[in-house]
Structures are given as structure tokens and as C-alpha cells.
Amino acid sequence: MQSRETQGMSRERLARVERFIDESYIATGKLPGALIQVWRRGELALNSVLGLADRERQVPLAQDSIFRIYSMTKPVTSVAVMMLVEECKIALDDPVSKYIAAWENLGVHAGGFMESFQTRPAARPMLVVDLLRHTSGLTYGFQQNTNVDAAYRKLKLGELATEGTLDEMIDKLATLPLEFSPGEAWNYSVSTDALGYLVGKVSGMPFETFLKQRIFDPLGMVDTGFHVPEDKASRFCACYAVGALGSKVVSTKGPMLQDDPQASAYLKPPAFISGGGGLVSTAADYMRFARMLLQGGELDGVRLLGPKTLKLMTANHLPGGVDLPRLSRSMFSEATYDGVGFGLGFATTVTPESTLIPGSAGDFFWGGAASTFFWVDPQEELIGLFLTQLLPSSAYPVRRQLRTLVYSAITEPGPAAR
Template identity: 35%
Template sequence: MSASSLSAVRLARMRGVLTGHVARDDLPGLVTLVARRGEVHVETIGSMEAGGDGGPMRRDAIFRIASVTKQITAAAAMTLVEECRLRLDDPVDELLPELADRRVLKRPDGPLDDTVPAHRPLTLRDLLTFRMGLGMVMAQPGEYPIQRALDEAGLSPGLLVGPIEPDEWMKRLGDLPLVHQPGEKWMYHTGSDVLGVLMTRATGRPLEELLKERLFEPLGMKDTGFHVPADKLDRLTASYRPDPGTGALVLDDDPRQTRWGRPPIFPSAGGGLVSTADDLLAFCTMMLNRGRYGGERILSRPSVELMTTDQLTEEQKAENTVFFGGGSGWGLGVNVITRRNDLSAVPGRFGWNGGTGTSVYTDPAEELIGILLTQRYMTSPMPPAVFRDFWTCAYQAIDD
């Protein structure tokens, strides 16, 4: 029998460290999964809800995965590229006429009518790399006219799109100028939600149906979707936001009265999915195996390699150090590590975090998959302590 690739003693250290976060009431509970070379180690710590309600945390608990959604929908988009139903560098105007003939602000803080024409049309590559010229504006809330306009239209980047039909959402988006020229700057999030609309129009299929066909069914991701069916609601964790003043956890979504209990009006390709640790393991295993899962090929090897290659310029990354920290960049729908400056910062490692308290990365060099699912919202793009501790513990457990 071959030696283990993960140290049992050091995995126990992980449990001790993470149990400390729950004991200090940083969060009610969590699920972790570390997989390497056929070994899978899972920890369930704490409870499904604060105060122990809902019972102890369970391996098949369903979490709102927020922006971890982005790498999944990007993979689905690449299946359409492989079929030549979408092309990375073709204009999206035909399928998204609302985004044709864009106007661009002369400066990000300028009035909405002080614009110039876009230098070129938007493309699928712009959406996947978050260089479409619109997204999260890194300024104080409401400081710029474009921020106020996005808020008023219900278009501000967030975990969930409001109760707006996709066509109406696109119309409102098309009524506003871009902040930057297409391809010029990296702006977080909005490109993924536009991507979801593009895929539904390209195929004539609802987004969840398309994801089921392309990914969820072939990967056996039976608990992943944009809502939780009634017979699974007992497995949905509660979700909490920390109080800005006290840090105390405030209930954001009660599983007994959850917003995820019915299909959304707008399925957000940028942050709307719920999932489990084992479903996410299946997706990450496919990506680690360069597109293959079991005996089936889901994506081509070149597609996975393209997705997980940094696409940004040094200037674009330097302008977004709060997201990239000087050691990573962005591929097609995924964060990509580019520089070894921390224990878990292995060049080529890819994945992303979710604002509801989730972190999912795949490391081809170490053949390692790590999944952390919590119920506590993030308060900034900077990873919270529980994220940092999980990844430190996952990598210190490597035993060769």
C-alpha cells in the first residue's frame, strides 16, 4: 500500500485550528474538504445554525456558494465555445443588442452624459475576464454618478440580482454608459451575470437547465442549482452577516423562510448557486483532470488550460491589489495564482472565494483540491482569518 499523501497528524491540527473559530463564535459551523491523489478528508464542525439549532453540521449540508459560482458558469460557457456556438472574440451584439454601440465615460467619476464612443464591441472574452468596462466601482458608495445610477437601476454588483427579469436587467444595463473602454480595465463581477444571459440566448435554454445538461448531470452534482427544492431544505444552512459595529452574527437568510426556496427571477451566473462539498469536489476533480471526469470528457484539455491561465496585464492587476494581492491574476472566470508568496500560493493554483463565506481552489502542481464552506459573509475582498487558516492547514498537511 502506498504511503498517504496527507499527514493524519497534521490534518488533526487543521481540525483543532478550525474548531477554535467556531468555539470563539466567529461562525456557527463549517465543512472542509481536502482531496489529494485519491484521498479525501472531510471535517464537519459546529452546527447548521447559530446556537446549535438545526442540528450538528453535516457533510451533505447545502451552502450558498456566491462567487464560487463564477468558475462553474465559466466552464459551461467554454462548452459552448468548443461547439462554436460562441466565440471568444466575436462581438456579442447580435445576442446582446442592449450592449451594442456602447458609450464610455470620459472619466469614471464624471457625469453620465460626458462620454465617448466605445473603441470596439464587447466580446465573450471581455465578459469572462471582467474587462467589459462595467462592474464593481472601487470608490466610497455613492461617490460617483455611475455608482448612484447602478444603485437606482438595481444593477449594483452583489450576491444576488434583485427581482428583475433578465431582459429588463439587460435593458437597464444598456441604458448606462461603460466606465472604461472594453478590454482596458478589470472590474469585478458584472461580466458573469451578463455571461449568464448570453448563454441562455445562445442556446434558447434556461440557465439552470443548461448547467444541468453540461455539468451537473455528467458530474453527478445532484445538490447544485439556483434554488433548494422543498425536500432538501432541511440540509440548507442558515446564513449570517457580521454586525458592522459589534461583529456579532446577524441572521441574513433563515432556511425555514429562505430566498433560495424557489427559483429566482434572475438566475445569477455570478453568484446564485447553492452546492455541497461533494458536488464541488466533483467539479474540481474534473478541472484537475484537465476536463475529464470518470470515463467522460466534459471539457477539452486546451479549454481548461486557457481558463486557468492569467489573462491580465501587469497594470490591470496592480490596479486591483485588494483582489490580487500582488501574487495572482484572472483567467476565464477564475482567479489564478502567479507568484509563490505564501504557503498556499502555488503558481497555477486556481479557483475563487464566495462572499457568503466559501473558498474553493484546485492546485494542479500539488494535485490538491481544497473546499471551505461557512455560513458567515465576507466583509471585504480580503480573505478572513478562517480562510487563511484553512489554506495554511491544508498545505502544511501535504506529506511528501
């Protein structure tokens, strides 16, 4: 007789996770497909593959399907930076202008439009730590909140829109004012793209080469990179959007095709290497990255970071120790919950009770624009991974629903939670 539990989780309640996503999202056509994995106590407790990778061609989603992970690239880039911090090649309190001289005198927006910006001096220099925690004063054009955001859109700077190369983006940013003085607020931004530039500058090798040689190859992340090679193209998912161009106006025909996997720009190496949102990956690969994080920076004998460094990364680094809603000026981010702070590359739960959803103090997470999501809970020895392809990630509350369903399946708390 099969045990009713696995890794301290109810099999019946884990089955409820799959059933809910299937009935509420796949069968209704809200999502084309979804891959759900739950890792607990050293094993996969749930591994579910639902729906389609390509609705137009009726291609089923598969275990090895390749997804655009967009902003789930950010934790990878942040790990790369912290590897260099551990080697004393860069420091968190270094001024960014030490590496990008043209940014030394960036002013703060005080009025005007792109052709006639008025600025005031920043209260202090932008530091490397500001880039990691999004307190740099940079922004994203898709925030659509200020005249600076509008300038980003006009210059086509941002996670999904950037044209040109990474070096060209850095040069263009030198011509624009900051939204606020570094450290004064939190704003989701191109900060992590700037970190990718710093990794290349400090390591002496192209950013994408550093990721491959120092992170992907050592961890065995064989399908992760900035484009989909020809021999893997058949595994690449289609990407969809809620309404035209990802608007929240829902089409009566369901999600609309946003990026055809057989005609996608991802099929060729990009000119712009985005540390903020450029990677594609698989469930197997990203789970290996997440397991490395859960285990304090090491996996299968390969150590990328020391446990003390990872503890530093997952602490709340928002000035004053406040949570995101108290400091955020973002119209959009991948996390907006009360009780959630931000560390060096991840959001982190500070007061679980304030979020009004299950979790643990110190769990950390992030998501991507196409509704992908992951979280790591060291107290519960738990990882949750959700991969799909639907823009925008704010279309449905699937992330909080997933967390609720997964935590409700736990029957035995992990050692750190007892």
C-alpha cells in the same frame, strides 16, 4: 499501527487544520459552522464537519448541508461558456454586441450622475473574453466607488440585490455607461451574469436548463441549483453577517442572522437566474466539479471540456500579463493578492512567492460572498474546499490561513511539482 501519512500529507498536520478552524472560528463564535475538505492524489485526505448549520435552532452542520455558494457560481458559468466555445457556437473574440445588440454603442463614463451621465466612445468593443476575465467595463453596485456603481445600486443590479429577470438586467445595463474601455482595467462585476444570458441565447435553452442538462446531471451534482426544493429544505444552512447588513462593525452578540433558512427566498425558484452568484450546492457536489477541473475537464468517464481548453482557462489573461493589484479598480473582489492573475473564470497564481502564502504556479481558485472558497492545484494533485455561511467574505483571513495550513501538511510533492 496507522500510518502517519495519507496521500503524501501528514495526518498530524491535517488534524491541525481542523483544530485551528474549530478553536479560532467555531468555538469563538466567529463562524456558525464550517465544512473542510482536502482532496489529494485521488482521495479525500481531510473531511471535517464542524459547528452548526442553524445557530438559532441548534441544528448541527452535516455532510449534506446545502450552502449558498454565491460567486463560486462563476466558475460553473464560465465552464458552460467554454463548452460552447469548444462547439464553435461562440468565440472568445466575438463582440458581445453580436449577441446583445443593445450593447453595441455603450459609452464610457466621463462624468455626471445617473440622470445626466456624460460618456465618451469606448476604445474598442467589449468581447466575450472581457466578460470571462472581468475586463468588460461593467461593475457591481456594492463596489461603492463611482457614480456608475451608484446607478447599479439605484437600479438594484448586482449579485445580492438584483430584482426582475436576467433579460431585464441586460436591458437595464444597456442604459448605463461602462466604467472604462474594455480591456483597460480589471473590475469585479456582473460580467458573469451577462455570460449566463449568452449561454441561454447561444444554446437555445434557458441558462438554468443548460447547467442542469450539460453539467449537473452528467457530473452527478444532485443538490446544486438556483433554489432549494421543499424536500431538501431541512438541509439548508442559515446565513449570517458580521454586524448589521454585513458591515464590518462587529456585534457583541456575534454574527447576526442574515437569511433564515425557513423563510429564505432560496426556497422558491428565483425570477433572476444569476450566473454570477445564484447557486446553492453541497460539499459533495462542488468537490465533483472541482475534481473535474483537476482532471483536465473529465470525471468518471464524463468529459465536459478538453484539457487544452482548461489550460487556456487557467492561464493569466490580464492584459500585459500583470497581476490583479496592477490592473484592478475594484474596491472589493474575492482575490486581491500580489502575484495573482485572472483567467477565464478563475483567479490563478502567477508568481507564488509574491503572494507570501504557500501555493503553486498555475493553481486556480475563487470564493463566494458568504466566505466559501475553493482552490485547485494541478502540480500538487490537490483540491481545497471550505464551506461556511458568513457575510462578507472579507470579515476574516480564514482563506489564507486555510491555504497555509493545508500546504504545510504536504510531506511529498506531487509529480508536477518535483
